[in-house]
Amino acid sequence: MTNAPEIAQWVLDLIHEEKTVHQEAVVPRIAQAFGEEWVYTTDKGHLAINRDVLKELRKVRDSSVRWDREERCWTVLEAS
Numbered sequence: 001m002t003n004a005p006e007i008a009q010w011v012l013d014l015i016h017e018e019k020t021v022h023q024e025a026v027v028p029r030i031a032q033a034f035g036e037e038w039v040y041t042t043d044k045g046h047l048a049i050n051r052d053v054l055k056e057l058r059k060v061r062d063s064s065v066r067w068d069r070e071e072r073c074w075t076v077l078e079a080s
Helices: 004-018 023-034 051-060
Strands: 020-022 039-041 047-049 065-068 073-076
Touching: 004 020, 004 023, 004 051, 004 065, 004 073, 020 023, 023 039, 023 047, 047 051
Parallel strands: none
Antiparallel strands: 020 073, 039 047, 065 073
């Protein structure tokens, strides 16, 4: 059985691989790979990731990954 830390790591790996990951695009992928219980629709109608997964993602995310609230996506920052 899959748990929130495993899904969070999967999302982080995806972010590093794709460089930019929009939340609305990754939600169906999470649902397909791990099950509908790991996603939901917000009151505003946005697709969202289970809060436990997001909590774990914040724990494992490193400084090279930034959340853009306006664009609702994660991006990998370029090394300087």
